[in-house]
Amino acid sequence: MSNFSGKTALITGASSGMGMDYARQLCAAGANLILTARRVDRLEALKQELAAECAAKGVCVDIHVFACDLVNEASRESLIARIADAGLKVDILINNAGLGLQAPYLTQQWDDLHGMMQLDMNALSHLTHHYAADMKDRGEGYILLVASVAGHMAIPGYAAYSACKYYVRALGYALNGELAPDGIRVTVVSPGATETAFFEVAGHQRNWIACFMTGKSEHVVCAALKGLRRGTREVVPGTLNWLATFYSRLLPYGMMRRIMEVIF
Numbered sequence: 001m002s003n004f005s006g007k008t009a010l011i012t013g014a015s016s017g018m019g020m021d022y023a024r025q026l027c028a029a030g031a032n033l034i035l036t037a038r039r040v041d042r043l044e045a046l047k048q049e050l051a052a053e054c055a056a057k058g059v060c061v062d063i064h065v066f067a068c069d070l071v072n073e074a075s076r077e078s079l080i081a082r083i084a085d086a087g088l089k090v091d092i093l094i095n096n097a098g099l100g101l102q103a104p105y106l107t108q109q110w111d112d113l114h115g116m117m118q119l120d121m122n123a124l125s126h127l128t129h130h131y132a133a134d135m136k137d138r139g140e141g142y143i144l145l146v147a148s149v150a151g152h153m154a155i156p157g158y159a160a161y162s163a164c165k166y167y168v169r170a171l172g173y174a175l176n177g178e179l180a181p182d183g184i185r186v187t188v189v190s191p192g193a194t195e196t197a198f199f200e201v202a203g204h205q206r207n208w209i210a211c212f213m214t215g216k217s218e219h220v221v222c223a224a225l226k227g228l229r230r231g232t233r234e235v236v237p238g239t240l241n242w243l244a245t246f247y248s249r250l251l252p253y254g255m256m257r258r259i260m261e262v263i264f
Helices: 017-028 040-057 073-085 110-138 159-182 198-202 208-212 217-230 239-248 253-263
Strands: 008-012 032-037 063-067 092-095 141-146 184-189
Touching: 008 017, 008 110, 017 032, 017 040, 017 092, 017 217, 032 040, 040 063, 063 073, 073 110, 092 110, 110 141, 110 159, 110 184, 141 159, 141 217, 159 184, 184 217
Parallel strands: 008 032, 008 092, 032 063, 092 141, 141 184
Antiparallel strands: none
16 A cells, blocks of 8 residues: 555544554555544544554654544534644545444434434535545545445435435445546445444444454455555445345345345
């Protein structure tokens, strides 16, 4: 991933899960980091960890930490302004922040659903719109949009979440074509179940099938960054996940829905 050496990556949701692995792997590739999330104490701890690792290897990278509640538009505008005031330019945008809610649609509180949609769609779109314009002016950039296998199918119990990830995939597919002539590589990564706090936050008790299909966060991140470096339109890490997305296009919806109900 030498393409990323010396560039600056903005990683959202960097305080846990895959966000931390994006930070570790990009740092190892020689990229400078801008880490953002709500929990600034975790970001500072990650910064210290990465700085110590880099010092031990004799590698020099800059790591910046900015607290931000991405659900809130004013907080996103403040983040953008603080990054600009610090004299930083974003070469790589990792739209990692997101969450899911698992329950029948009508049993969920609207405020919870609205917050999820603000984070999974609006925050991602807002930052992409702003930083893609900067990248276009410079004639180079990388944008990663984190979707999900759920974005390939409509999953009962994850109705709004799977709809959000449909949106992310569609946006990424279109921007992959729109922005390529401007030197910007846009990649969608669609992980399946991954070892993060996702299921805990979603309020989902996994069965043995879902546990069996759960992959490693670092493997997902490695595949995503390789795809981003190449400008691949979409990366679906893991053979089982790839098969699930493949057959979702072939099987009747009723059959696919029943399979998803058994798994999730």
